[in-house]
């Protein structure tokens with residue numbers, strides 16, 4: 061029985077303490093044992109799309125992308141269960157084959173996949189329209205074709221903070237099934253945080269990945285998902301139910317569950333009870349009290365009626381914070397769905413157009429841009445904006 065068909069509430073979440081190295085396969089086995097092992101999750105000869113985190117090309121120790129050793133352990137386990145895995149994701153921005161290949165190479169994933177004899181599949185061409193019958197905001201999505209041709213999707217992601225959603229977890233991970241710039245357009249169409257979370261949940265429910273492993277051995281804290289700092293947590297999580305899994309990630313990282321936008325989106329739909337979010341198997345989920353969260357936006361503290369005004373006056377906006385770090389690669393301008401960035405040759409931002417999606421800060425490979433609070437927010441709200 062696929063793990064995701066677990067209809068008992070609360071759903072089962074597994075957590076084990078783990079480290080990269082020779083003990084990782086055994087830790088992964090222990091992680092998946094409460095679900096009946098990989099043999100209960102995939103069937104022999106099933107073609108499994110392993111959806112990873114590949115936000116951009118960054119070395120494994122930066123915790124931007126799925127760690128190659130964690131992915132290697134999952135791929136070996138899937139193959140041992142008789143499945144036929146392939147690896148896929150769509151990095152942020154405009155993706156040509158050379159850019160995607162470079163991202164896989166820098167992340168240490170292409171070499172590892174070659175060693176394991178596992179194909180890396182490009183999803184950028186010929187997206188397919190998929191219905192989202194349970195969608196609240198979106199009734200269809202354009203998805204990378206290989207994900208639809210697979211018998212199942214298994215997600216293997218990294219535990220990261222997220223400036224917009226607060227956490228990059230199992231629900232958010234599914235976003236990369238949408239090819240490159242299509243993602244930027246969805247940012248434009250779902251500008252409010254609640255709307256973006258609803259869109260993510262619409263997408264996740266449309267594709268229903270069968271199982272998710274989230275790697276928090278080295279997580280990302282601070283200004284994730286692209287510009288944060290690596291933080292060793294020594295945790296691996298897994299579940300069939302993505303919302304339950306995300307609740308466990310919130311607990312581990314010291315986020316109140318209702319601070320995570322995808323979780324409150326799930327709660328609004330009756331898909332999760334955030335007072336009793338999961339049944340835990342494995343090791344205790346102890347809160348890391350000093351885990352640094354993404355900076356909170358003043359707009360989040362305002363009532364919804366003031367959000368439009370807040371966006372203009374107090375919401376953090378992207379800025380070039382380190383001109384020396386800018387390599388003029390154009391990634392920021394390439395991902396902006398509203399053409400709010402002009403390269404002159406350094407990026408200049410049109411605040412009137414900008415919808416504050418922060419996608420540009422995610423894809424910048426050097427940390428040259430960041431979300432910066434405007435003067436009024438700093439003056440009126442002082443240090444509150446930085447609090448999480």
Ligand code: SF4
Nearest residue numbers: 396414415417418420
């Ligand atoms: S400038 Fe950056 S934050 Fe603003 S809309 Fe474009 S990508 Fe999003």
Ligand code: SF4
Nearest residue numbers: 386387389390392424
């Ligand atoms: S700010 Fe970052 S993404 Fe934009 S051009 Fe400079 S290095 Fe590239």
